[in-house]
Amino acid sequence: MASNHFYHKVYLTVAKIPYGKVATYGQIADYINAYGRARQVGWALRRLQLPSNVPWYRVINSKGFITMSFSRHGSDWIQKKLLVNEGIKVDSKMKIDTKQYLWIPKELPYKE
DNA sequence: AGAATGACGCTGA
DNA sequence: TTCAGCGCCATTC
Numbered sequence: 489m490a491s492n493h494f495y496h497k498v499y500l501t502v503a504k505i506p507y508g509k510v511a512t513y514g515q516i517a518d519y520i521n522a523y524g525r526a527r528q529v530g531w532a533l534r535r536l537q538l539p540s541n542v543p544w545y546r547v548i549n550s551k552g553f554i555t556m557s558f559s560r561h562g563s564d565w566i567q568k569k570l571l572v573n574e575g576i577k578v579d580s581k582m583k584i585d586t587k588q589y590l591w592i593p594k595e596l597p598y599k600e
Numbered sequence: 601a602g603a604a605t606g607a608c609g610c611t612g613a
Numbered sequence: 614t615t616c617a618g619c620g621c622c623a624t625t626c
Contacts, residue, residue: 494623513608524621526608531623534607547607555607564607 494522498532501598505546508574509591510584512550520598530555538563545570546591554582 497520505511513526522528533544545567549555554571556564568578576589 514610517608524609525623527606527621528608528623530607532607544607549607550609557607559605560607567607 494520494528495532495535497522497598498529499536499542502533502542502544502547504593504597505543505591508576508589510546510548510571510576510586510589511591513547514550515591516547519593519596521600526550534560538566548584552584552586554578554584556582 498516501516501519502511513529516529517523517525529547533542533547536542536544554564554567564582568582571578571584576584578584
């Protein structure tokens with residue numbers, strides 16, 4: 489199915505985020521030639537059934553925060569725990585120091 | 601089918 | 614610097 493292709497690209501790219509690093513929703517959208525579709529990246533990750541082999545927890549919003557939402561049914565707190573387990577510091581406001589942890593790939597992680 | 605929703609992000613005041 | 618407003622669009626109601 490064509491729509492699943494978008495999700496597949498999201499998962500493929502997210503899987504390339506290195507251990508101990510994070511990326512933003514917009515970044516992922518950008519890398520898969522879907523500039524401006526950060527929301528769809530969020531939908532793709534929300535669709536995952538946990539536990540997943542995709543490191544979904546390494547994706548945060550552009551402000552450097554873990555996005556908190558009741559609709560996530562606790563996965564936001566699980567996200568914090570998993571990131572801390574990788575040595576990433578997450579403060580009490582769910583803020584992450586992007587200067588230190590943001591993934592900056594040297595090459596385009598996804599190519600058509 | 602039409603409207604609302606949302607794990608987002610840029611812009612401009 | 615902060616923040617409301619708007620664009621985005623698949624999914625859900």
